[in-house]
Amino acid sequence: MSSGFSHFDDSGNAIMVDVSDKPETRREAVAEALVRCKAETLGLIREGGVKKGDVLSVARLAGIMGAK
Structure with a gap:
């Protein structure tokens, strides 16, 4: 599945992307969240059954982008 x-x-x-050619900058990211949802919703997220896409991959990507 090549998403482009x-x-x-x-x-x-x-995944992490090689940004070694970019100029150095000082950045700091701190995040914390409390997410409440129904057990059924959590099951769909864990199983990858959400119609709009892979919730956990998007969350991981957001963390990676925030750290960059």
Whole structure:
């Protein structure tokens, strides 16, 4: 599954992208969340059954982008 996005591999998993050619900048990211949902919703997320896509991969990508 090639999504055309550089931050996902062919399986749709979030990956780090080589940014070694970019100029250095100082950045700091801190995040914390409390997510409440129904057990049914959590099951769909864990099983990858959400119609809009892979919720956990998007969350991982957001963390990677935030850290960059």
